[in-house]
Amino acid sequence: MNSKSLINPNYDLNPYKKIGEKYENDSLTYLEQYYTKYFLIDSNENTTEDFYIYQAPNKLSSFYFLSLCVIGLSPTHPLLQSSQKVKSIKFNEKISQSMNKKKQIPLEIKREICVITTESGKKYSIKAGVVGWVIDFNMRLDREYDLLQEKPFTEGYIAIIKPKQDDPKKALNHCIDEKEYKDVRTLD
Amino acid sequence: MLRKRYWENDHVRISDETDIWKRIRYSEESNEGVRDHKCYATSEEVLLKLLNRIRLNEDMVSSDYQGEEHPSINILLCKTREKPICIACFDLLYQADTIECLWPIIEGFNSHNFQVKTFNLSVSLPSGHSRQNIIAALEKAPDSDFISIGNCPPLEVKERWKNHPPILEHSAIYVGGNYIKLSRNVSQSPWIINGERLAETSVSECIGEILREKFKCDDYNFVAAGREDSNVRMLGNGRPFYFEIMNPRRPFLSQQELDVAQQEINDTKKDLIQINQLTMITEKDLSIIKEGEETKRKTYSALVWISKIVTPDIIDKLNQYQDKVFTIEQQTPIRVLQRRAQMVRSKIIYSMKAEPLENHFLTLQLRTEAGTYIKEFIHGDLGRTKPNLGDLLDCYADIMALDVLEVDLEWPPK
Numbered sequence: 001m002n003s004k005s006l007i008n009p010n011y012d013l014n015p016y017k018k019i020g021e022k023y024e025n026d027s028l029t030y031l032e033q034y035y036t037k038y039f040l041i042d043s044n045e046n047t048t049e050d051f052y053i054y055q056a057p058n059k060l061s062s063f064y065f066l067s068l069c070v071i072g073l074s075p076t077h078p079l080l081q082s083s084q085k086v087k088s089i090k091f092n093e094k095i096s097q098s099m100n101k102k103k104q105i106p107l108e109i110k111r112e113i114c115v116i117t118t119e120s121g122k123k124y125s126i127k128a129g130v131v132g133w134v135i136d137f138n139m140r141l142d143r144e145y146d147l148l149q150e151k152p153f154t155e156g157y158i159a160i161i162k163p164k165q166d167d168p169k170k171a172l173n174h175c176i177d178e179k180e181y182k183d184v185r186t187l188d
Numbered sequence: 189m190l191r192k193r194y195w196e197n198d199h200v201r202i203s204d205e206t207d208i209w210k211r212i213r214y215s216e217e218s219n220e221g222v223r224d225h226k227c228y229a230t231s232e233e234v235l236l237k238l239l240n241r242i243r244l245n246e247d248m249v250s251s252d253y254q255g256e257e258h259p260s261i262n263i264l265l266c267k268t269r270e271k272p273i274c275i276a277c278f279d280l281l282y283q284a285d286t287i288e289c290l291w292p293i294i295e296g297f298n299s300h301n302f303q304v305k306t307f308n309l310s311v312s313l314p315s316g317h318s319r320q321n322i323i324a325a326l327e328k329a330p331d332s333d334f335i336s337i338g339n340c341p342p343l344e345v346k347e348r349w350k351n352h353p354p355i356l357e358h359s360a361i362y363v364g365g366n367y368i369k370l371s372r373n374v375s376q377s378p379w380i381i382n383g384e385r386l387a388e389t390s391v392s393e394c395i396g397e398i399l400r401e402k403f404k405c406d407d408y409n410f411v412a413a414g415r416e417d418s419n420v421r422m423l424g425n426g427r428p429f430y431f432e433i434m435n436p437r438r439p440f441l442s443q444q445e446l447d448v449a450q451q452e453i454n455d456t457k458k459d460l461i462q463i464n465q466l467t468m469i470t471e472k473d474l475s476i477i478k479e480g481e482e483t484k485r486k487t488y489s490a491l492v493w494i495s496k497i498v499t500p501d502i503i504d505k506l507n508q509y510q511d512k513v514f515t516i517e518q519q520t521p522i523r524v525l526q527r528r529a530q531m532v533r534s535k536i537i538y539s540m541k542a543e544p545l546e547n548h549f550l551t552l553q554l555r556t557e558a559g560t561y562i563k564e565f566i567h568g569d570l571g572r573t574k575p576n577l578g579d580l581l582d583c584y585a586d587i588m589a590l591d592v593l594e595v596d597l598e599w600p601p602k
Contacts, residue, residue, distance in 0.1 A: 008489045008543060008551050009423060009591055016588045020493055020548055023586065027495045030567065030586040034523070068526055070570065100530065136519075136530050140571060147571075155571030162526060 028153055038175035039074055040129045041184060050074040050185070051129050052153065053175055067171065069130050071113075072157040073148070076185050077124075080152055084118040086145040091137045091159075104133050106164045109174065113137075113159055116148070130171060132163040281309060357435045362474065363399065363446070364600045365466035366426030367391055367412070372589075374460050375418035377410060387418045394457045396431060402449050404437035413480030413597055414558065421591040424487075426462070428480055428599035430469060443467065467600050480597040485538060487555045487594040488562050491545075492577065495584040498544045502581060506542035506552065513538055519572035521564045535560040552577075553593070563587050 013020075022029050031037070035054035054070040073080055091114050098104045107113070107128040114126040114137070128134070137159050141148055147156040163171035176184070290307075297304050326334075334340065374394075375387040392410035399408060409432035416422055433439075441449075450466040496502065518533045539555040554562065561573070566587040568576035577585040 008553055008593075009421075011491045011545070011549075011551060011589060013491075013545060013549055016491070016493070016549070019588070023493060023495070023584075024548065027584045030493075030584060033586065034567075068522060070522065135525055138571075151571075155568070157570050160522060160525065 031154070035070065037178045038172045039178065039181035040127075040175045041181070050076050050181075051126070053129055053172060054157075055172060067163065068135065069132070069161045069163055069172070070157045071126070071129050071159045071161060073152045074181070075152075077152075079116065079118070079124055080149060084120055084122065086116055086148055087119045088117045089141045089145060089148065090115045090117075091142075095134050096137065099134055099136070106132055107134065107161075126158055128159075128161060129175075130161050130163045131165065132161045132171075134159055135162050136160040358437070358439050361403075361433050361436055361439050362430050362469045362471065363433060363466065364428065364430035364469040364473070364477075365450070365463050366428055366599060367395065367422065368424070368426040368462040368464070369416070369420075369422040369460070370462065371460045372419045372421060376412060376415045379418065389460065391429075391461055394461050395429075395453055395463060398449055398453050398456075399431055399433065402441060402445065403433050403439065405433045406435040408433055411474075411477055413477045413484065413595055413599070414486070416592050417590075419590075423489075423591050424594040426464060427592070427595050428477055428597050430474065430477060441468070465600055469600055473601050476597070476599065476601060480595065480599070482558055484558050485555055485596045486558065486560075486592060487553065487596070489591045489593050490552045490554070490562060490566060490587050491589040492550050492552050492566055493548050493586050493588055494550065494577075494581060495548070496581065497548060498546075498550045500544070503542045503544050503550070505581065506540055509537065509540035511539065514575075516560075516565060516576070517574050518561055518564060519569070521561050521569050521572065533559065537565075549588070562590060 019033075031054065038053045038055060040051045040053055052072050052074045054072075055067045078084075079086070092112060095107070095113055109128060109131055111128045112125045113128050113134060116124045116126065118124075138157050141156070141158070148158075150156065165171035293307075369391060371388070373388045375390045377392045378390045379386045391412075392408075396408045396410060399405070410429065411432070412427055412429040414427065416427075446466050446468070450463055454462050494502070513536060515534055515536050518535055520528050520530050520533075536557040537554060537560070538557070539553075541553045543551045543553075545551060552566075554565075556562065556565075561569075564573045564576070566577045566585050568574075568578050568585070
């Protein structure tokens with residue numbers, strides 16, 4: 001086959017060594033290449049039902065592009081704490097049906113987009129988190145419930161929302177960044 | 189081979205036949221043939237008279253005219269030699285083209301400080317008198333009627349034709365070749381957002397500006413067989429492209445001159461881009477490029493980081509796909525989701541080959557179907573591409589650098 005005769009170019013690894021080290025410490029840091037992590041703290045102080053919101057693309061180029069937000073469960077969310085197993089994940093039907101259609105109205109921050117029920121019967125409501133339109137639900141969660149708890153920060157994301165606010169810096173004003181989040185929730 | 193421009197045709201000569209008609213028409217003695225009116229008053233006077241008549245609804249029948257005629261035919265008969273009446277509006281609109289009518293309007297514009305570019309006055313007929321109906325009515329009218337009120341053949345043209353300088357424009361020509369992109373900071377076409385340039389320069393400008401000089405053209409249009417991100421290099425023989433050169437003042441360059449232009453581009457843009465096989469192409473060849481974007485396979489080389497240490501086992505696991513084809517399902521990547529519709533694309537990976545580098549790094553060479561998102565295959569795009577490299581190796585993977593090694597398209601055509 002022709003491709004066998006093509007030789008790979010030599011790559012100088014020096015520019016990438018630093019990043020490689022960062023990755024070795026925490027496999028999930030690769031996400032920083034593509035997203036800026038924000039966290040949404042639940043205003044109700046009794047619970048720790050927090051969410052992460054990944055804003056794509058990452059900070060460097062987000063000045064120029066309309067950003068999309070990926071919503072998912074943050075490390076302190078109860079669903080990731082105890083051993084409650086997920087029984088069902090139901091995406092809001094009305095939103096599902098009007099997705100990507102012209103008449104879709106933007107959702108408020110507190111609007112429920114998904115309901116997760118555990119085997120013990122407890123229901124958790126997932127809020128939109130950003131004022132905007134839902135572009136896509138993670139349909140893999142429809143069948144693969146384990147994904148939500150096993151890989152909550154990557155493949156187990158819940159939804160992708162296009163923020164109404166054009167300016168990516170302002171769209172997530174109501175959220176806090178990773179550092180602040182760790183302080184507030186007193187994590188490592 | 190230059191076509192004759194339309195103004196180069198011989199000016200149409202009015203034949204001598206018209207003279208015969210002139211004699212019959214304007215003959216005061218003749219009782220046959222065309223009727224004529226003895227009044228040679230100027231159009232305005234005639235018109236004012238007519239309007240008065242119409243307004244007062246006077247009977248126009250007089251002893252000079254015979255038979256039953258449509259009232260409007262009388263109006264037509266009041267023609268002058270110099271200015272035949274308009275058979276559509278009977279010159280009624282002509283009254284607008286007079287100083288009496290226009291002056292108040294012009295004064296109004298001036299006093300309101302309006303700037304008027306053109307002033308059009310027109311009348312649209314009620315639907316019963318549509319163009320179709322008029323055509324149908326005219327077709328029913330016998331030739332003799334037409335001859336009696338019209339000119340057949342048309343009157344001799346008295347005014348000399350005016351000669352405006354023609355606007356000459358050469359039709360577009362096409363020149364094609366392949367480009368190699370060596371820089372990771374050059375986009376394919378100018379990338380400017382909010383007035384700010386995001387990439388150092390672009391492939392189209394690097395080549396196009398020099399072509400602009402050589403062809404002395406108004407503008408150019410750059411088309412390539414697919415595109416790569418600005419941080420992705422294009423290596424190997426390069427990516428096929430063509431330029432549409434608009435209105436070249438020097439449309440015919442020899443292959444030798446094109447070779448000189450190619451050398452100039454390669455010398456001045458040394459570390460950015462290189463081009464090869466720059467040559468003139470025909471319009472028929474253009475579709476090959478579009479086809480190239482949509483159907484042709486591409487070969488890539490990627491520098492990959494994985495969360496496991498690279499061992500011979502891992503390399504072997506990947507190399508089993510050297511001759512084994514597999515399919516991946518890609519949902520629209522999140523980084524393009526804002527401009528493209530959400531959908532699942534099935535893409536074929538024809539071949540994959542891995543080579544170890546130190547530690548967590550390896551290089552991957554892939555040959556894939558057109559339209560495959562390579563970056564997403566490697567990092568998985570949050571699971572939206574399945575299976576992804578991480579799945580095959582049961583770890584996390586990320587792409588450090590990407591290069592296109594080959595675009596499987598023969599170009600320029602022989």
